[in-house]
Ligand code: ADP
């Protein structure tokens with residue numbers, strides 16, 4: 192039940208000076224900070240973080256985008272040149288690699304009961320328009336798929352968080368050596 196999960200405050204979150212605010216939200220929810228580092232990653236690292244061969248991830252991004260386009264009455268064929276979810280995911284991936292390697296990011300590992308799901312809940316929905324007030328993205332992000340895609344770039348939504356326990360198990364070692372993860376007891380744990 193006690194899980195570890197990765198968060199990465201994306202370049203837009205760092206330059207908007209939201210790092211402290213974002214870390215505080217997780218700490219206040221009872222999650223234990225067990226690893227942290229600021230780093231500017233290169234494309235190779237970004238490629239590993241968003242692996243090209245994870246079809247389900249890219250199809251998922253494509254489908255999320257298509258749903259959003261439908262709701263906003265936007266034409267994916269016109270804006271992206273395709274309506275195929277995987278092809279859309281592949282286009283977004285290229286933008287995402289540029290975005291994640293464009294400036295310093297702040298990576299951290301949080302630990303706690305159901306940490307993966309809890310962190311995702313605190314982050315809010317991927318698309319700023321659909322993220323609820325009170326969540327990090329709902330309170331601080333204002334970008335949209337339409338705006339981003341017209342500008343041929345990724346949606347600036349402040350934070351990445353592992354989507355599943357398996358994703359967390361893959362991602363954490365990519366960003367942290369085992370020796371950089373700490374073990375301690377929070378004073379409120381008892
Ligand atoms: P999450 O970050 O919530 O786990 P995904 O894994 O589905 O979301 O997508 C990864 C990232 O790709 C998003 O956080 C966002 O920055 C970017 N993204 C998703 N869909 C689009 C899109 N249609 N256009 C541009 N960027 C997108």
Ligand code: MG
Pocket residue numbers: 352353354
């Ligand atoms: Mg994701």
